[in-house]
Amino acid sequence: MVFLSETKLSDEEFRRVRACLDEYDGMEVDSAGRSGGLAFMWKKHIKCTFRSASLHHMDFEIHSDNGDWRATGFYGWPSVGDRVLSWELLRELGTQSMVPWVCIGDFNEILFATEMKGGSRPQWQMNNFREAVEDCGLRDVDFEGYAYTYDNGQEEQANRQCRLDRALCNEPLLELFPRAKMQNLTREWSDHSPIMLRLNRREMGEKNFHKTFRFEQIWVGEKGCEETVRNAWVDGGEDLVASLRSCADLLQKWNGNSIGKIVKDLNKKRRRLEQLNVGRRS
Template sequence: MELIETKGGPKRKCDGISENTCMGKKLRLLSSSAENNESYKLELSGLGNLWSVKALEKVINNEDLIIVFLMETKSNREWMNNIKDKCNMKHGLIVPSEGKSGGLALLWKEGVTVEVQTYSQSHVDALVDGGAGIGWWHLMRFYGNPDTAERSESWAKLKHLKGTSTLPWLTIGDFNEITGASEEGGSDRPRQQMKNFIEAINYCGLRDLGFIGPKFTWIYQCEDGMQIQERLDRAMATPRWINIFPKAKLFHLTSSVSDHSPLALQMVQKQRNKKARKTFRFEAMWLRYQRCEEVVKKAWEEGKLTSSGSMLGSCLEKCWARLEAWNKTEFAHVGRRVSEVQKRFEWVKLQPPSSKINQELKRTRVELNCWLDKEADMWRQQSRLNWLQSRDRNTSFFHAKASARHKKNSIEGIMDANEAWH
């Protein structure tokens, strides 16, 4: 186990539960977390493939996350360090997987003060400095034991951790349990299991934060074509924490690479900056389609026939116009198309399970991943970084690099074979 940018500590016993304990190195920040949009990303199961890493980067960019929880990473320390760097996270705690199971990570950006208290394969307990007017509060990521026979040990640990701090407390994670029949679809949980979970919640004085988005956070595909859907992932907090962050909202996102829905918790209302209108640029992804060459040839011939001055300028103008029109018709702006397919994917997941819906879910997942690849190609071309590798995806760093070159990417003229400028 490794705690990045922190000092290690000794082990201690917690009511018979052996846990690794470490006090985090306090990070001095330029701005307090209370002044920024604070969000948490939770649960992308299995980060050993590039699809999952790409999906994680996409969520972090879209939601402007500053603290990230990852569970069931199924990855070693070296690979998780690479992911931390890709996601532009400066600090973090990484707990490598045990063989092909387990593994977790708590990552946070520069500008956040986090002190990790204890951690294990099933939890991370930390303190977060909310800055002036808020102060420190208690943050815990929790993972309920998937084995029902050992679920009681999870609730015992939850109750114990509740008593380790008197600060306002937020806990978020995959609890592997539901609180009632309304949180399941296609399964039949024993009432005593749910009762034990509710008892642990009440003992800790926690309140469910509710959610926005799809009702269920976990889907299991049965061999007979039917599905089991349940709300296993949630965020809960004490009344004191809720009073400090009354506008906190939990979003159930969708993922094409995991059977669990990512959770994004926004502490304050997000503010979106208006984007400036983009100028024309040739996209490398167009070259994947034969139609691109046909559009250019036809536009070039039109330019030669309609030229009233510079033939080259007329041909280029026609190419620009025809390629833009083709792009809008064929691709409808890659980012917009990704959003549209993502929304359709979310809608399909909300439909009652059936063989037809299951097929549509698979088809939409494949389509979404293809559009995400096209979007990554677009930003890879614009970034023009020689060291960009194929597994590097659409991150804010490459967006910034591409935008920084905007003023240098214009062509003022072309010299022909006779050394004449056009």
């Protein structure tokens, strides 16, 4: 599932984007010109029921094998003068059901002074956020990664960093998903870092089940793909099942030596970018 805020896209524009993502269903909240805009997307196999939406939230109920739970994407008012509206909305959402609930997004506020680097925050602003969180029976989901999810992009004394993006959940959700963990990912071009919530994390040493083979659309037209399929079909002989198995095996090997290598190189560069980002911020 994916929640996006500040998409700056109209309904029609975002529908065109979603049309390119065959595996996803979703809904969007129209932007106001080139500001605002929300989107919530989920894999088509996920059973999802729409609850409500506004310019600052999208609320859904998820029906999973673990049981029903609730996911809310939240975008807090950016203006300090309007921030009280964020906490009114959060409290209103908190009264609407007692099912396991996670609320994730950009709250445009911090809970504690330690969540800001450079500059300062009035205590009353943080208190208002904390009180709203407590009134809703929510708690901060533990996270991994760099502590600050927002960077104003300025250098030296003018640099400001905050943890504006987070996931909040109630106790029933942690009982349903006791391994839930947030991960703050590497910021590449936005002033906000993407965040990822993992609900069912495998522990170290647990069996990593074999991934089902899937033909990737990106392979079509790539040099070597057609030849790989042709060779696999010859190797399989007249046995259809053997030919399909051979095709899957050879395509996976070919992918690992071509496109897969590009992905590995890209991941290395991302890790290097993360090191440089953290180095600049320290």
